[in-house]
Amino acid sequence: MPRKKTYALPNVTTPGQPVIFHPEVCNGCNHCVEVCQIDVYIPNPEKGKPPVILHPDECWYCGCCINDCPRPGAMTFNWPVQQRAYWKDKATGKVLRDSQ
C-alpha cells in the first residue's frame, strides 16, 4: 500500500524528469540554470540546494547543463524510456540495452 499521502495533481509531462540531481554532490551553484537555453530549471528557493526542474517537457537534451557542471556527478541524465539505445555484443551476439 502507498504510504504517502495522495494529492490531486495534474499529469506529469513527458519527459517529467530529464535529469536527476545528486544533492550530496550538487552545491546549488545554479550554473545549469544559467547555461540552459530554454530555462528548464529555476533556482531552488532554498540556497545551496539543487535547482527545481520546472519545464521538463521543453528539455531538448542538448546536454549543456551536465557538460558544463562545475561539480561532475552533481547531475546525470535520465533518458526517457522510448529513447534508450539498443546494441549488440559482437563476440556473443547478445542484444543489450543501456539499462542492462
Next chain:
Amino acid sequence: MTKWQDFLEKDGKAPAWPYPIRYDTEQEIDTDVLIIGGGIAGCWAAISAARTGLKVALVEKGDTIRSGAGGPGCDHWCNAPANPLSNVDPDEWAEHMAELPYSNGIGTQIQCREDWDTLLEMEQMGGKIRDTGDDYLGAKGRDDKTKLMISPRYTRVHSYIPGMVKPVIFKSNPDQKLNNMVIRVWGTTFKPALKKECKRLGVRIFDRVMVTNLLTENGVQGARVVGAMGFNNRTGEFMVFKSKAAVLSTAGDWSLYLLNTELAGYNTFRSRTTTGDGVGMAWRAGAALTLMERSGILMLGTGFKHTWYGGAGDASYENLPLVDAHGKRLPWPTQGWEDAGAMRPSPEDMEKIIKGVQSGEYALPFYGDFPAMPDVERRVTWRLMLTEESTTKNIVDSYGKGGFDPAKHLLQNYSFVEGNSPSQWRTAGGGGPVVDWDLKSTLDGLYVAGEQVFSAGDHSFAASTGRYAGRKAAAYAKEIAAGKVSKEQVAKEKARVYAPVNHDDGIDWKELHAGIARAMQFFGSEFKDENLLNMGLDALKEIEEVHVPRLHALDPHKLMRSIEDLSLLTHGQIILNASLARRASSRPLNFFRIDYPQVDPPEWQKFVTVKLENNKVKPGELPLRYWGNMKAEYEARNKDYAGVYQGK
C-alpha cells in the same frame, strides 16, 4: 526536492516565481549596432561590429554562453575552401555550391572566402581547431604539419547522396585530388569563448530577453529600422532598444507543423526556442522575404528521426560500416573516406536494400559495426566527432555509462525498423529576408545573418555571415544619425505582448500551438491549391481573431512561449501567402500545386518574394542569380577586407 510536484507535496503550494516580476517597468537602451539573437551568427556579428569601436548591444532569448543551434558544440567546419589543405579555389567552390537551385550565392561566397579566417579567429579566442594533443596520430585526413584534421565529407562531390550532384572536375584541381573542404573542430569550446570575447570587447549583452518586434522610423512599415522591442522572459520587463543599425541573427522555425509540445528537440532537431521570430518581425516591418513557400520533410517517423542530432544516437556516422542483423555488410555508404562522405544510399542501392529486406536477404535490425573500424578512426568518430557535435556528447557519455564499448559493441541503426516512408508533415524550408551584397535586407538599417538568411548553411556559414553582417552594419551605423522612434509603435507592441498576462483565464500556449500546427497540417501540406491555401489563411485568421485574444500566460516564461506562438502564426500566414504567389510546382522547393502541376517551368524558375505594404501582401520576384558575378561583386564591395583580425 527537484521536481515542481515535490514542492506541492511538501509545502502544499508551488514554489514562488524566483525572479522579480516587472511587467510594469520599461528599460531603454541606446546603441549604435543592435544584434538580435546571440547564437553563433549573433556573437560573431557583435564581435565584428564591436571591433570597429562602436557601441554594440546583443539580445538573446536564452543565455549567450550556450544558446543557439551551435551553442552546445559543432564537429564539422564545412565548406572552408580557403584552408591551407584545400585543393579547390574558394571562388570555384562557391560557384559550384551556388549551382544548386535556390541557393544563396551571396552567403555562399562570403562563407567560402571568409570562413577559414573566421576559424583562425575562433582559435585566437580560445576555440580548439587542431589535434594539438596528438590524440589522433595516424587518422586519415590528419595533417601532421598543421595538425588540422580533414573530414571525408565533400572530398569528392558536394552532396550527401551519390548521384545527386554530377561529379565536377575543378579547374583549380585538375588532378582531382581530394577537395579537403571540411575541417573537424572541437566545437564545444566555441560558444563560451565567443561570449567571453563579446564581453572583452565591451558588447552589452542582454540575456533572457526575447525581441518581439522591430522599430521602424516613425513607426512606418517599410521605413528604416531604428531599433527593436522585447521583454525579459524571467522578469517580464519591457525593453526598448534604439539603434542605428540592427543585425537579425535569429533562428529558423522548426515546430510549425508539430502538434506535440512535449519531447522538444527529438522531433524538431532544434530546441523549443526556434520559432521563426526573426522572419515574423522582418515581415511586420515590411521587409521582402523569399523562399517562404519551400518546405522540408519533417524528421519524424522516418530514419532521419534517429539521427544523432535528433537525440537518439542512431548508428550511422563517418567511416562506420552498416551490417544486417547477421553481420552481413550492406551497400549503405559509410559517410567516410571510401565513399567521400555520402550519407544516404544511391537510388539503385536503396532499391537493392529494400528488396533485400523484403526477400529476407538482409535481416533487420541493421547495426553500425564499430568494432570493424580501425581503432584510430573509431576514436575519431566516437570520441572526437560525436563528442563535439551539438547535443551529442551527452549521448556518448550516457551510452558509456550504460556499458557501451565501441570496440566491442555494434550499435543499432533505426533505418527500416520504423518504416521507410516520408512523413506527411512539412517544415518551413529555410526562407528568409531577401539580402544584398552587404547582407542588408530590403529595409535600411536591417542586416541579416546565419540561419535567418534564406537558404542558409550550417555553423561556419552562421559564423562567417555573422562576422560579415556585423562589419557591414557597423559601416552603415558610422555614417548615419539615430532615427526617430515612434511612441505609438512602442505602446502598440506593449499592448500586444502583455495581453496574455492581462487576463486570468483562457487557453494556454500549448493549445494555441497545436491549433496553429493543425491548420498548417491541413492547408499547407503536401497537396496545395488556391482554395486550400485560402482556407488555410482563413483558419489562421480565425485563430488570430478568436483564439489569440484568449491566450493566457502564467508567468514571463510562458509569456515568451505565447509570443513565440504568435511568431509561428505569422510564419504560417507568410508561408500560405508565398505559396499562393508561386503558381507552379517545383521539385527543388518541395512544392506541389494541384492547380499548377507543371514542375519547374522555365518562367517560374525565379525567386518569388512577398512583403507587406500598408499591411497588404505584395508579391514580387527576383531572377535566380540576382547577385550577379559572385567573385567580382564580392571583391568590389570588400576592397578594405583585412583578413584575420590583428587588432586588440
